[in-house]
Structure formats: C-alpha cells, structure tokens
Amino acid sequence: MTTAQQTPRTPLADGPATLLVAEREISTQLRSKAFIISLAVMVVFVIGGILATSFFSSDDDAAEPVATVALSGQADALDSAGFEPQPAGTMDEAEELLRDGQVEAIITSDNASPTGVRVIGLNTEPSGIADMLAVAPTTEVLDPDNAEGPLRAIVAMGFGLVFMVVALGSGMMIVQNTIQEKQNRIVELLLAAISARALLAGKILGNSALALGQAVVLAAAASVGLMLSGQQEVLNMLTVPMLWFVVFFIPGFVLVAAMFAASASLVSRQEDSGTVITPAMMLVMAPYFVVVFFFDNTLAMTIASYVPFSAPVAMPLRMFFNESMWFEPLLSLAILAVTTVLIMRLAAGIYSRSLLRTGQPVSLRTALSRAE
Amino acid sequence: MLELQNICRSFSGREVLHDVSFSATRGQLTGFVGGNGAGKTTTMRIIMGVLAASSGTITLDSAPLSSPARSRFGYMPSERGLYPKMKIGEQITYLARLHGYSKGQAAVRAEGLLERLGLTGRINDPLEALSMGNQQRVQVAAALVHEPDVLILDEPFSGLDPLAVDEVVSVLNEQASAGAVVLFSSHQLDVVERLCDDLIIIGDGRVLAAGEREELRTRHGTLRYELGTGSDAGWVRQHPGVEVDDFSAHRVIFRAETDAAQQVLTEALRRGEVTNFTPLLPDLSEIFREFTTDAYNSESPDTHVKELQR
Numbered sequence: 050m051t052t053a054q055q056t057p058r059t060p061l062a063d064g065p066a067t068l069l070v071a072e073r074e075i076s077t078q079l080r081s082k083a084f085i086i087s088l089a090v091m092v093v094f095v096i097g098g099i100l101a102t103s104f105f106s107s108d109d110d111a112a113e114p115v116a117t118v119a120l121s122g123q124a125d126a127l128d129s130a131g132f133e134p135q136p137a138g139t140m141d142e143a144e145e146l147l148r149d150g151q152v153e154a155i156i157t158s159d160n161a162s163p164t165g166v167r168v169i170g171l172n173t174e175p176s177g178i179a180d181m182l183a184v185a186p187t188t189e190v191l192d193p194d195n196a197e198g199p200l201r202a203i204v205a206m207g208f209g210l211v212f213m214v215v216a217l218g219s220g221m222m223i224v225q226n227t228i229q230e231k232q233n234r235i236v237e238l239l240l241a242a243i244s245a246r247a248l249l250a251g252k253i254l255g256n257s258a259l260a261l262g263q264a265v266v267l268a269a270a271a272s273v274g275l276m277l278s279g280q281q282e283v284l285n286m287l288t289v290p291m292l293w294f295v296v297f298f299i300p301g302f303v304l305v306a307a308m309f310a311a312s313a314s315l316v317s318r319q320e321d322s323g324t325v326i327t328p329a330m331m332l333v334m335a336p337y338f339v340v341v342f343f344f345d346n347t348l349a350m351t352i353a354s355y356v357p358f359s360a361p362v363a364m365p366l367r368m369f370f371n372e373s374m375w376f377e378p379l380l381s382l383a384i385l386a387v388t389t390v391l392i393m394r395l396a397a398g399i400y401s402r403s404l405l406r407t408g409q410p411v412s413l414r415t416a417l418s419r420a421e
Numbered sequence: 422m423l424e425l426q427n428i429c430r431s432f433s434g435r436e437v438l439h440d441v442s443f444s445a446t447r448g449q450l451t452g453f454v455g456g457n458g459a460g461k462t463t464t465m466r467i468i469m470g471v472l473a474a475s476s477g478t479i480t481l482d483s484a485p486l487s488s489p490a491r492s493r494f495g496y497m498p499s500e501r502g503l504y505p506k507m508k509i510g511e512q513i514t515y516l517a518r519l520h521g522y523s524k525g526q527a528a529v530r531a532e533g534l535l536e537r538l539g540l541t542g543r544i545n546d547p548l549e550a551l552s553m554g555n556q557q558r559v560q561v562a563a564a565l566v567h568e569p570d571v572l573i574l575d576e577p578f579s580g581l582d583p584l585a586v587d588e589v590v591s592v593l594n595e596q597a598s599a600g601a602v603v604l605f606s607s608h609q610l611d612v613v614e615r616l617c618d619d620l621i622i623i624g625d626g627r628v629l630a631a632g633e634r635e636e637l638r639t640r641h642g643t644l645r646y647e648l649g650t651g652s653d654a655g656w657v658r659q660h661p662g663v664e665v666d667d668f669s670a671h672r673v674i675f676r677a678e679t680d681a682a683q684q685v686l687t688e689a690l691r692r693g694e695v696t697n698f699t700p701l702l703p704d705l706s707e708i709f710r711e712f713t714t715d716a717y718n719s720e721s722p723d724t725h726v727k728e729l730q731r
Contacts, residue, residue, distance in 0.1 A: 233502030242519040
C-alpha cells in the first residue's frame with residue numbers, strides 16, 4: 050500500500066472507542082441542519098413565550114386615560130392611583146372624549162355621592178376604574194402554596210415539556226441511527242473493529258451529551274426570557290431546581306437512550322421501528338403527563354419523584370416548592386442511577402445479541418436468551 | 422494460513438453449512454465460488470465472527486482465532502453499507518481511527534486509499550452522491566483501511582466495470598504479495614479464473630472441490646482435445662470412444678479418455694501431417710456447472726427453502 054507495513058496496532062480499547070463513536074454522533078448531529086433549526090425554533094419559542102406572557106399580563110399596568118371635569122385638587126391623587134387624567138372644560142367636552150374612545154371613563158365631582166366623585170362609563174359600568182379609586186385594606190394569604198397555583202402549573206409543564214421534547218428528539222435520533230447502521234450493514238464493519246458494548250456506550254454518551262446540551266440551551270433561553278421580562282425573582286427561585294433538573298436529566302436520559310437503542314436494535318428496517326419503540330416512547334411521555342395531571346397532588350408527586358422514569362421531572366419540581374427533605378433528591382437520584390445501570394446492562398445484552406440479526410424483527414425472548 | 426475445520430451452522434434447526442473445511446494461504450488470492458444460497462456469505466460471516474458457527478474451528482497460522490487477530494481482518498459484507506450522508510473521506514478516517522490509528526494518520530491513510538482507488542476529488546462528497554461503482558470502491562477502501570492481515574471480501578467485483586475491476590484487483594494483489602490472506606467470493610467466474618491461484622467451490626453448504634485452479638481444471642470437468650491436421654479429419658467421428666464437439670475442415674475438437682485420445686493421435690500421424698494436438702482444460706464455468714448440476718440433481722425438497730432463507 051502507500052506506506053510500509055507499520056507495527057501492528059493494538060485495536061482500540063472500549064474506552065477510546067466509546068469516545069470516538071460519541072464524537073461521530075455529536076459531530077454528525079451538530080452539522081445536520083434539521084438539528085440546528087429545530088433547536089433554534091425551540092429557543093425562539095421559549096424566549097418568545099416568556100416575553101409574550103409577561104407582556105400580555107403586565108398590560109394592566111399602563112395608565113388608564115380618564116377625562117376629568119371640575120375635579121380641582123384631586124388630580125394629583127388620580128395620577129398616583131394609575132390614571133392619566135385629561136382635564137375637560139365641560140361635561141359635553143368630556144362626553145365627546147369618551148365617545149371617541151380617547152378615554153376609558155369620565156371622573157367628575159358629585160356631591161350626592163358618599164365619596165364625592167362620580168365615574169361615568171360609555172356602555173359598561175366602569176367598575177374597574179371604580180376599583181382603582183377604592184381604598185382597599187392590605188391583603189395577605191396564610192397558605193402561600195395555593196397562591197402559587199398558576200406558577201406551579203407553568204413550572205411543572207416547563208420541566209415536563211423540556212424533558213419530553215429533548216428526550217423524544219434525541220431518543221428518535223438514536224433509533225434512526227441504530228437502525229440505519231443495521232440496515233446498511235455498517236454495523237458489521239464497526240463490530241469488526243470495536244465491541245458492541247463500546248458502540249452502544251458511545252451512542253448513548255454522544256446523544257446524552259447532545260440532549261443535555263439542548264436542555265442547558267433551553268434552560269438558558271428560559272433564564273434570558275425571564276431576565277428580559279424583568280421576572281428576576283422567578284429566575285432566582287428557579288436556579289437551584291434547574292440545576293437539579295440538569296443533574297437528574299443525565300441519568301434519566303441515559304436510561305431513556307439505552308431503552309431506545311436496545312429497542313431499535315431489534316429491527317432492521319425503519320418501517321418496523323414503530324412497534325418496538327412504543328414502550329420506550331410511553332415511558333418517556335409518562336413523566337410529562339404525570340406532572341401535568343398531578344402537579345398539585347402531593348402524594349402523587351412524592352411517588353412520581355421516586356419512580357425512575359418520572360423522577361427527573363418530579364423531584365426538581367418538588368424541590369422548587371420546598372416540599373422535599375434534603376436527603377430526598379439524593380435518594381431518588383440513587384434509585385435512578387441504579388435503575389439506569391441495570392437497564393443499561395440489559396440493553397447491552399439485547400443490543401449485542403440482536404445487532405447482527407437482520408431480516409425479521411428479533412423477538413425480545415430471542416434477544417434475551419443466552420443462546421449464541 | 423487461514424484454516425476452517427468442519428464448520429457447521431444451522432438456522433432454526435436447518436443445517437446450512439455441513440462440515441465446511443478449507444484453507445486459504447497467505448500471499449495469493451483464494452476464490453470462493455458457489456451458486457446462490459450455497460453458503461458463501463454464511464461462511465464468510467462466520468470467519469469474520471459476525472455469525473457464530475454451531476461447531477467447528479477456525480485457525481489462523483495454526484492458532485485459534487482470537488478477537489485481537491480478528492480485528493486485523495478486513496471485511497467487505499455482501500450487502501454494502503456505510504453511512505450514506507457522511508463524507509467518504511471522513512468515513513474512512515473514522516473507520517481507521519476505530520482500528521487504532523491516530524487522527525492524523527487515519528486522515529492520511531484514508532486519502533491515500535481513496536486516491537489509489539480512483540476517487541481523488543470525491544473525498545468531500547457524501548457517499549450517497551456517488552455512483553454505485555464508486556460506492557463499491559469506497560467499500561473496498563473501508564475493508565483495506567487498517568492494513569488487514571486477512572481480507573474477506575464478499576462479491577467485491579459485483580457492479581464494477583472492467584476498469585474498476587482491474588484497479589481493485591491490483592490493490593488486492595498488492596495486499597496478497599505483502600503476505601495477507603485474501604479470500605473473496607464471486608459469481609463472475611471469468612474474473613475468478615483470471616485472478617485466483619486457489620479455488621474453493623461450495624454448493625448446498627458443502628465444499629465440493631478445493632485446491633489449486635490448474636489442478637481442479639485437470640481433475641474435474643471433461644478433458645477435451647484439439648487436433649489440427651493437414652488433411653480432412655472427418656474420420657475422427659468414426660473412431661471408437663470419441664465424441665466430436667466441434668468440427669471444421671482441418672480442425673476437430675473431441676472428448677475422449679486418455680487412451681482413446683492417444684489412439685486418435687497415432688491414427689492422425691499415420692494418415693499424414695499433424696499441425697497441433699492440444700489437451701483443452703475445462704474452464705471454470707464448466708467445472709462450476711458440473712458441480713452445481715450435480716447438487717441440483719440431488720436436491721432435496723427443502724433446498725429451495727434454504728435458498729430463500731439465506
């Protein structure tokens with residue numbers, strides 16, 4: 050050949066082989082336009098969503114334009130109550146402003162009223178304006194959890210969605226990749242060089258790194274969104290749970306990835322993938338539905354935070370609302386890690402046994418049997 | 422030397438390889454010939470360790486095959502496969518790195534091989550952008566990327582034009598003369614005949630014949646003779662023990678046992694001038710046909726099923 054026979058190279062050990070496979074998975078993905086575009090779309094959705102929500106909800110803060118008639122001395126008080134007073138000379142003039150839609154209401158003095166003021170609306174009773182004029186006592190809630198209802202739902206959905214979207218997206222990549230390698234028989238070349246275990250490990254490592262990267266990008270996007278819309282306190286509250294979410298995400302996703310790879314290795318054509326990956330898909334979507342349906346059911350959330358599949362979403366959520374003892378995340382993490390190791394072993398067995406079987410889908414029993 | 426001893430393999434209870442034994446020597450090309458479903462691919466997959474044998478042993482240089490030894494095997498699977506969307510230079514580099522080359526070495530090696538196989542200028546193209554023939558060359562490069570000690574090539578020439586066949590052949594010859602075992606299967610008997618020093622004919626999961634090409638040609642098939650005479654050779658037809666295949670005025674091709682052939686020669690010399698007398702060795706396709714016909718004649722009802730399931 051081009052060079053003289055070199056000293057015989059030792060074949061790549063599992064460690065470096067894993068890294069090399071992971072490197073290929075990552076670089077292939079990063080160069081794929083579909084991947085970049087879908088990530089960009091998600092980032093835009095997250096930032097845009099947060100900005101839009103805060104924009105529409107803070108709309109009420111804008112000063113209400115009102116016309117004032119013969120309201121001497123009280124105009125300053127109106128300013129501080131959140132109005133934009135437009136003094137009108139006569140009642141007729143004020144009525145014209147109201148009919149034109151330039152003001153929301155007319156405020157005029159009325160000695161017959163107990164407050165000394167009368168508020169006139171166009172076609173509905175101006176109760177909103179009246180409320181703003183009202184003197185209200187300071188309010189307080191004894192059980193603050195109830196007050197967090199909407200925020201709780203939003204955060205629950207957020208964690209659940211991010212986990213589901215990222216895990217499904219990367220999981221499907223693993224499925225496609227595995228089947229492609231099997232379909233093209235490139236797997237026979239790969240296995241001539243490295244072990245099936247290293248191939249599986251590299252695939253999981255590479256895709257987990259990608260998934261984690263996506264999760265971090267989305268979390269950063271959420272933080273940027275919150276900062277831009279001035280919701281600094283929410284951001285502060287979220288930081289620690291988000292970090293925990295990332296910590297849980299790693300074993301959680303590895304678990305998912307192992308399941309997807311093992312499932313995909315059972316078939317040799319993309320068309321056959323549907324049935325075999327359904328169980329894995331269900332398990333990935335489960336945490337989302339659990340937290341969306343049961344986010345304010347403490348018992349259900351406690352259970353969910355220990356079940357390996359829903360723990361990555363449920364546990365950080367419970368921590369966000371300070372419902373967990375200090376050891377709980379660690380315990381749940383340990384359960385998750387042990388499950389992940391067990392599933393990975395099982396997956397490695399299935400993967401190595403079925404990778405070279407082509408043609409008809411391999412039954413799970415065959416893949417798990419010791420024979421051959 | 423790569424040696425297979427009594428390799429058996431069954432698929433769901435049906436035996437597709439029966440006691441397959443043969444050897445392939447270093448330094449020469451060994452051809453592996455057989456009909457569809459004869460067991461070529463299965464045998465090669467077993468050699469590669471992609472498939473396990475039910476029983477039997479494989480040795481390389483008299484030592485049982487270990488996985489480090491196998492990692493120095495180069496393989497071209499029957500169904501071609503590389504990453505369709507990956508640039509060919511990167512794919513070969515990747516495979517070289519998996520075999521333990523450093524990143525730099527691997528890139529140099531990939532480039533060299535692809536250029537050698539006539540793919541200069543296509544290195545940055547994705548595989549799917551190449552023609553079938555060129556994809557095949559990339560596949561050959563993938564098998565050669567780690568300077569293999571043993572090359573197992575399943576139908577390396579199918580789909581190649583004569584020029585490409587020559588390129589691939591010269592690369593394979595280089596490998597062989599560097600001391601590698603080169604075993605390849607093919608349907609193109611003319612190519613096999615031209616290239617191989619050693620030959621293995623397999624049919625219905627059994628080795629039907631194995632050995633040196635010339636030896637096989639003399640041992641099998643029917644021996645024919647060509648006789649050129651100065652005068653009309655029509656009399657040969659009447660000679661006992663002779664069957665004439667082809668006849669023109671001064672030239673006759675006939676089949677006969679050695680004794681009868683000698684008698685014909687003596688008779689021809691008696692009758693006048695003999696311009697030539699040559700034994701004609703059967704060509705490979707004839708031997709192949711002979712074997713496969715035998716195999717088909719003794720075909721059991723489930724042979725068809727076997728073929729379908731191959």
